[in-house]
Amino acid sequence: MIQVKNLKRYYKTGDVIIKALNGVSFNVEKGEFIAIMGASGSGKTTLLRILGLIDHQTKGDYLIKELNLKILPEEQRRYYRLTQLGYVFQDYALINEMTALENVSILSLMADGSKKESIETAHEALKKVGLDGMVNRIPDKLSGGEKQRVAIARAIAKKPNILFADEPCANLDSKTSEQVLNVFKDLNEKYNQTIIMVTHEKWHTKFVSRIITLKDGLIISDKKIK
């Protein structure tokens, strides 16, 4: 489903050029649950942002279902993100003035324009992550794990083709992390959801089906687990 070919991303700060990604290639099939691992600074976030169409590669190609995403203009990239992709940020990235329900429903409203439907979809997604009792709380009134689950609900509400998550458990204790990872696992197993997740915790890998490891912007290992 996904083809990544020789992807490069250079950051230019002053005279220094940082090669955060230096030629990364791999393919992803539908229904895979992939962990991207690697030390801090190895380029995991950079890769995920490009895959999530939030950032642009410097070189290389990125195709989903044969469509080379390089050619999409910005407005279409946005629409693609909205309708085809889900993205969970490292630090929840919720809107503070909105309730859990509003945080989730806003994207369906954006995509389909039906208030009633967007609320139904949001309820459904929040139920999937086990938050049906807290839909009217604002982020300030939620714990870290609950916030992260709202963020996941937002990402999955529109049933995206691919779900991206950047260290979704970075700010969570291990018990909460396990709950969150189980949410992903459920989505993957029950709905055949394709998931690409960045993590640097070794024990997280027991939830996934494949591990890609980065070092200095290059893939140093790529193995499937059954």
Add this chain to the structure above:
Amino acid sequence: MLNDLKVGFLSAKSSIKRGNKKTSFFIIFVLALIFMNLIFLPSLINGMMGLFVGFVQDYTYGNIVVEPVEEKIYIENVDNVLKKIRSVTEVTGVAKRIEAGASLRYKQNVVGANIIGLIPKEEVGVSQYPNIVKYGEFLGELSRDEILLGSMIAGVGTGSEIYDNLGEVKVGSLINVTYSNGVERTYKVKGIHEGTFELTDLNAIVHFKELESVLGIEGEQKATSVVVRIANEGEEAYVKDKIIDVGVKEDVFTWQEKAETLVKQALQSIGSIDTMSKIVSLIVGASLIFIIIYINTLNRKKEIGILRAVGVSPNSIRISYIFISLFYVSLGIFLGLIMFFGLVFYFTSNPIVFYETLKIVPKVDFILLIKSILIMVGMSVVAGFIPAWFVTRQDMLEAIWGR
């Protein structure tokens, strides 16, 4: 686009609902004051205008005034002119007048005044002179050796001490009048009038025929002006044309034409102060909204970046800020209207008094009200849109990184 509107609305709603209530109230209050400033002073000026227009129409010019052509002293064949004017359907009243300068003497007091000769029954429905007699009575058809004095020259009106006056003249007193052509007469004071405008109270009135005889033009069908009243205010120019069409060869003016320079002079200075203060307060209002929205966008820069990253359109973010501005400004206008009508109500029951007799009551101009509302709304939309435009034009990734 419809989805943009819906998302913008949802986003604005949550932002207002969970934003700081005190700040919101403060913004709304300031906007209310600004709106008031746009409409209150004009309503007072309007009230002053009303007084002034009232004076000009009720005493001096009516709606339309006919005067002798240039270089002539009198309108000739005046009864014929009256007849022609009466034939115009919109005309409700016509009166001819003669004016002459004179000095009035009572005991040792001497006062210069303008004496108006008029036909009492013609004035009913044309001017207010018959209705403002404070002591005694208005002139009758047979009044010849009788005079009506304005309260200022009679010396009985409040504030008359600032003018030369005859000093406590009473109804029935005899006064001597010397006209500018040297003719002398003695009149009995029949009444003393007092209007809302001091200028009217500086005039004296005698019968038209009396002045004809003073000027030696008895039966010659002459007058110095003809004052015309019409059915509908605002049709002056149209009726003027009709009067010319029926063959009146004298100079015909609408009251606006006669009063234009006068009004302009009187209101120019106050008008420019009003314009200045409007501009200043609009700038203050625009800056206020701009700053409030700008700070909001700065605080929410990261959130806005995230919203865009997950697929919310820049337009819906801009629209949400327009909704927020509209919310503030519409409540501001609403509160401002309450305050405005409160003030109008107060000043209507407690008018501002100038020169002791001029009562200025605010007069609401609804066109101006609507214009001001539109200006406020337009201003706030622009002021709210600019920072929203900037924040959505910024690079999305940089916004998320918090730069």
